[in-house]
Amino acid sequence: MSTPSSASPSPRRREPGSLSGLWIYPLVVVLLLAGERIVDLIRLAVERTLTVSLELPAEEPVDTVIGDERMPLAGVVDLTLPLERFSPAAIVFQAASAVLFIVGLAIACWYSIRAVTHMTRSTPLDPRAARAMTGLFWTVVATGIVSGFVQMLGDNLVIRDLGLNDLPVDNSITTTMIWVWLAVVSGIGIIRALLIRGARAETELEGVI
Template sequence: MEKPMNTQGTPQNTAPATATGRRKSRGGLELLSLMALAVILVNAVTGIVRAIVSHELTVSLELPEQTEGLIPGVPARADGMMSFVIPFDELSAWAITHVLIAQALLVVGTLAAGWYLSRVISVFAEGNPLSQRASRDLSIAFWIAFGTGVAVGLNLMLGGNLVTRGLDIFEAGFGNGVTTMGSFVWLGVLGLIQVFRQALLRGQRAEDELEGVI
């Protein structure tokens, strides 16, 4: 069928098709871009549910350098982080409290940051990336990620130290879950968000100047 023509002979596009295309694009972008946040959220929620149901604490600790004997019969040395599931009876109340607070803050912060990031992605999918709404929501997501990282890091550090001391494994070289690598990854993510936000602001200024010239 031929498309309906307006009075000037130009084919008219139907609004439902445009809206459908936007909905499909927006959904795909959000699914792919926010998948990392979804994984973080699931891990944190799993730890909280296990604590409530089984009275066991899920805590990540840094292994001592070149830990051996974790694989029977294989001369392999472990290095880096490992998650442990420890019964509440083996830990102090303060250790349990700090680790659970860190996990709860991670859940809340991930949900909040993910919500504002999804709004930014939606604006991009709608074809208006230089709007003030995008830069504003990205700025809010940045400060949420910053505050969440600081609060979670402090509680994980305190909780992890209390766990290692309560189990008498601190002298063996076990460390809390806050590592130098993890801290730099967090700073790198914050830096990328800020660079992206500055690019949006520069684009907005350039667009305003162009409109002024026209």
């Protein structure tokens, strides 16, 4: 009499994670943020024009003459003017700020995609996800500081070239932008710290078991 053989367990099939497509969201955010700077660089190379942003913190519009036109300016003003209106130093600083911002966003996008990929394909506490978040954190910090500093220098040169020194005109790095950048950096830092502590606790728990 033959005994029924025990069926060997079939290998598990890896089911596609429902979160595996989340990597597309960092890419979309980066494209939206970098799109305006990319357009500005294309205008600079093709149309020979420079787009600059200046802030007028005064509550009332300020009348000024730019070129041959008199116009009231208020709030954050975007100006697109021929390169002949600006000094070479102002053009270089403005272009360098845009390039640094785009490169920084590209690196940040790469780190964020790596973090999302590791968290969706393995476990959220994967040490590789924590390392990717660390890279993302320092990339955002460095990009904000370096690109923002170069942008401020370029804006100050633009203000000088346009003869706006006597008007209440400030650079485009507003207080709101600084607070938003600090909030983003803080959020990334908190997530990074949670992942590092969670991965450490998971490793210690596996050692105890």
